[in-house]
Amino acid sequence: MIRCPRCNSRHIYPVAGGYAGWTYRCKDCGYAGPLVIEFDSEHPQENEPLQRKYRNEVNEMRRRRRPYLWVALLIVAFLLALIFFML
Ligand SMILES: [Zn+2]
Numbered sequence: 001m002i003r004c005p006r007c008n009s010r011h012i013y014p015v016a017g018g019y020a021g022w023t024y025r026c027k028d029c030g031y032a033g034p035l036v037i038e039f040d041s042e043h044p045q046e047n048e049p050l051q052r053k054y055r056n057e058v059n060e061m062r063r064r065r066r067p068y069l070w071v072a073l074l075i076v077a078f079l080l081a082l083i084f085f086m087l
Contacts, residue, residue, distance in 0.1 A: 003037040004029060005054040012036060 004012045004026040011027035024036045035054055 001038070004031050005033075005035050005037050005051055006031040008037075008051075 001010070002012055002024070003010055004024075007026065007029040009026055009028040012024050012031070013027070014022050015025050015032075016022070021034065023032060023034050025032045035050070037050055
């Protein structure tokens with residue numbers, strides 16, 4: 001049995017992923033990726049670390065995206081200073 005790593009839904013199915021091998025797609029939340037929670041019904045809690053790993057990866061991606069916001073703010077501040085000195 002497989003489950004979605006994002007929303008824990010069972011409505012996840014494999015799709016042919018070409019060069020990357022198998023990828024999975026979730027009907028409930030739209031997740032698409034190679035990571036999936038696989039378990040036999042006897043030990044469902046064993047895959048908890050996998051789910052945590054996925055969440056950490058998502059958080060890491062969000063953290064990496066943040067510096068661009070600061071660069072954008074710096075550019076805006078620079079342009080405002082430029083306009084101020086021109087007047
Ligand atoms: Zn899902």
